[in-house]
Amino acid sequence: MPRTTPPDPAAPRLAALAALLADETRASFCLALLDGRAWTAGELARGAGVAASTASEHLGKLVTGGLLAEERQGRHRYVRLADARTAQLIEELAAHTHPGTRTPPRTLREASLQHALARGRTCYDHLAGRLGIRVTDAMTGRGLLRQDTGFALTDDGMEWFGALGVPLDTASRRPLARGCLDWTERRPHLAGTAGAALCRHVLDAGWCERVGTGRAVRATPTGLRALREHLGIEPAALDAD
Incomplete structure (x- = not known):
């Protein structure tokens, strides 16, 4: 039988990373956090136009996936991009989107x-x-x-x-x-x-x-x-x- 090449062990991790950003709400959160500041779940939810419960679910996935870091101060939960490498990844992925495919502004x-x-x-x-x-x-x-x-x-x-x-x-x-x-x-x-x-x-x-x-x-x-x-x-x- 022909010898098969074993799958690259990085493939599942790459697929998981792509899945994290394959949701418009999660992508919008990451883009908003490119300002370098920490935001609360409520602030991000209002900016993306989603319910607080929806935002919390998406933020949990991004934190678990390593794209965001979480900080708590009293009753408030803040999130930020994990590090400069993550910010570079988000910015460069955004740069690879074709300008002709962007949704024109509605307002x-x-x-x-x-x-x-x-x-x-x-x-x-x-x-x-x-x-x-x-x-x-x-x-x-x-x-x-x-x-x-x-x-x-x-x-x-x-x-x-x-x-x-x-x-x-x-x-x-x-x-x-x-x-x-x-x-x-x-x-x-x-x-x-x-x-x-x-x-x-x-x-x-x-x-x-x-x-x-x-x-x-x-x-x-x-x-x-x-x-x-x-x-x-x-x-x-x-x-x-």
Whole structure:
């Protein structure tokens, strides 16, 4: 009899992971949590338009499957993405969805939200959307970041972070700089330790502010001046489609 190849032991785990995300409600929860914050089951339920009991059931599956982590404070149950690797997986899977298959916005509110997310957002703990791409391009153009052999900060880039007063954890096991495929721009933006540190800085320094309760962000007047001064990014570049 012909010899058969034994099944790959990773196949059941891959199938289980795919099944976790093969539900629109669970997928919407994971996308919402890309803002890097912890949310309650009730908040996620309202955002997805499902009952609290339904949300609790789906969140239980995501926690058990390792995509979400659970924290409890008093009577409240909070969930967040398990780690940066999970966030990268969700963002990159979203980037592989064909734009022609996306459901068009049904309301003005949905259209406004889609526009805001495309203009600028957080991807777990770094900047994404047009804002993230413009920052990445400007850093590359100024010799602060290299993309020719993968993402890497240059010596000038390290000095630039130091001049901004933004500390970088070079001892972290997480890559200092890596590319993350942007699902709206279809190009990689800066992630890794440097991307996370820069995102924290722009929010803490008031260069950017959150739009509503989601993960959309926009540059403030202070931020527009700072982005022009430090990276040469003109305000019009953030508005251009």
